[in-house]
Amino acid sequence: MFHNCVQSILRTTRYNYNVKHFRRFISTNQLNCGSSYQGDGKTTAHILNSDADSGLLINGISEVGFRLNNSVTVLGPMVIFPRSVLSWCIRDIRDINEESLSLFTILEPSIEIIVLGVGDSLENPKFYQSLLPFMRKHLINIEVLPTEQACTTFNFLNSEGRYVAAGLIPPQVLQTTDDDLLRTKLRYQNLYETNY
C-alpha cells in the first residue's frame, strides 16, 4: 500500500510537466454583502492566509497536491491538522473507510470536526450515509465536501482556532483562471516560454 502511494506521488511528479495550475484561495473575513462596505477608504479586507498566527492553511491546490501557507508543497493526499500535516496513503474516495480513518478514532482530545475533501464532486450520494455508522460509533463529526470547498472550509475553521482536521484528496479536474495560470508560470520562472 505504501509503495503504491509513494509511487502514485512520484508518478504524478514525473507527469507534472503538463499539470502545473495551482488554484489559489484567498479567504477574507469580510462577507461580500452591502453592509460590509464602510465608505471610501474605510473598508478593509483581511486575508486569513497571510496571517502569521493562524496556523497551517492551504494556499493552493492542484491535481498532484497542495501548497500550504508556509510555502511548502505537499504531494498526494494529506491529513492536515491545525499545525501539522501527515501523508494519507489512499488512492481515492473508495479507500476512505473505517481503517483509513483510524487515526481520528484514537486522538485525545477528540477532533471537533473532520473535513473530508473527496476529490471531485461527490458521485456517490450514499457515501455520507456509509460514514454514519462510523461517526456514531466514535462520536466524530465529519463533513464531506469536494476538495476545493473542503480546503476553504478547513482554512476558515482553522483560522477560527478550532480543533479541526482535514483529509484531502487532490481533485482530478480543476477549473483554473487566467490569474492562476499566470501566477503558476511566475512561480516556476518560465513566463515567456511557450512550451512549459
Next chain:
Amino acid sequence: MGKVLSVMFRPLRDYNLESRAHKVISKEKPIPAPKHHSDLKYTEFLKEYPDVDQSKNEALNKFLQDVYVTSRDPTPHAPLDSSSAKRPLPLHRGIVDDAEFGFREPDSVPYGRATLKSALKFISAHQTNPKENSIKKIAEEYKLHEDTLVNILKYYRVFEVYIPSNKASKVSFAGPLVPRKQIVAHEQKKLTDGKD
C-alpha cells in the same frame, strides 16, 4: 384563587375604611410600634437594676476609636481537593501562549487513545526504523490496540522533506524528479492532464 377571594372579601374589608383611618390619624400620640425582643430584655434589665452606670467609658471608647481595619485580596491558591477534582479551577490569570499543535495537550490520556504529538512521534519512529519500533512495541508503549495501530501505520505517513539542491537552477516543480529504485511500476488509475 387568592385573587377571587380578595375580590370577594374586599367590600367587607373596606367597610367604613375612611372613618377608621381618620380615627387613627386624629390621635394626639400615636401608639408606638412594638419593640424588638432584645431591646425589650434590656429595658426590663434597666427596670430591675436602675442604678447601673450608663455613662460612656472613655477608656473603652478610646480603644474602639483606635481600631483600624485593613484588608487585602487573598492570593489565589488551589483548593485542597484540587488534585482529586476532575476539572480543577484555573489559577493562572496571564495570557496563555499558543500551544505547539494549536490546542492544549491533555495531562492524562486514557488507554487506547493518544495525543496528536505522540501519534506523530510513533508514526515517524516506525517509518524510520520499523524493526526497532515494531507495532507490538509501540502498542505496548502507548497503550493502543494493535489492530488500530496496524491501520494507522498503514494509512498515515510522515512526509519526506525535499529541498531543491541547487536553488539557482530553474525550478520546474518542487519534488524529486527521479523516482526511487525500489519502487516498481504498478498499474494505477491515471490522472487527467487538466487541460481539457
